[in-house]
Amino acid sequence: MTPKFLADGMLGRLSKWLVLLGFDCRCVGWKGEADAALLEIAQNEGRIFLTRDANIPEVKGLRKIVLPMQALEDQIRFVLRNAGVKARREKLFSRCTACNVELDQVAKEEAAPLAPPLVREAQTVFFRCPACKKLYWNGTHTANTAAKFEKMGVFG
Numbered sequence: 001m002t003p004k005f006l007a008d009g010m011l012g013r014l015s016k017w018l019v020l021l022g023f024d025c026r027c028v029g030w031k032g033e034a035d036a037a038l039l040e041i042a043q044n045e046g047r048i049f050l051t052r053d054a055n056i057p058e059v060k061g062l063r064k065i066v067l068p069m070q071a072l073e074d075q076i077r078f079v080l081r082n083a084g085v086k087a088r089r090e091k092l093f094s095r096c097t098a099c100n101v102e103l104d105q106v107a108k109e110e111a112a113p114l115a116p117p118l119v120r121e122a123q124t125v126f127f128r129c130p131a132c133k134k135l136y137w138n139g140t141h142t143a144n145t146a147a148k149f150e151k152m153g154v155f156g
């Protein structure tokens with residue numbers, strides 16, 4: 001089974017990149033929630049807890065990964081290695097980076113009027129977040145990000 005993650009509030013960037021890779025990752029704690037509350041969410045939802053805080057207590061039945069490094073790319077590799085999982089290319093950009101939910105593919109006729117003119121002409125495949133309704137498409141921005149992930153060697 002693909003692992004799910006809960007990143008504490010310090011790891012917002014890491015969380016976003018894990019979501020870009022297609023992993024289910026919630027980031028909680030940026031509102032100042034107590035550690036105990038975060039651990040409880042992780043446990044209830046069966047998520048691996050990601051933190052940079054080595055003092056987070058052990059909780060029975062809860063898996064956590066303490067990240068000793070600061071560099072984002074190293075963190076991504078470390079998380080995947082410790083979770084025993086590889087990213088999959090077909091899952092890339094499959095979730096909304098704001099809501100962490102899977103995107104729906106939408107018909108071009110439906111999506112195109114909502115997209116900027118240049119995008120409308122160039123793209124044929126569109127996706128939409130069912131929660132926030134944000135429209136997504138693949139373009140140079142996603143190609144650049146995908147190339148970064150390839151260079152990181154995160155794919156299985």
Ligand SMILES: [Zn+2]
Binds near residue numbers: 130131132134
């Ligand atoms: Zn969304």
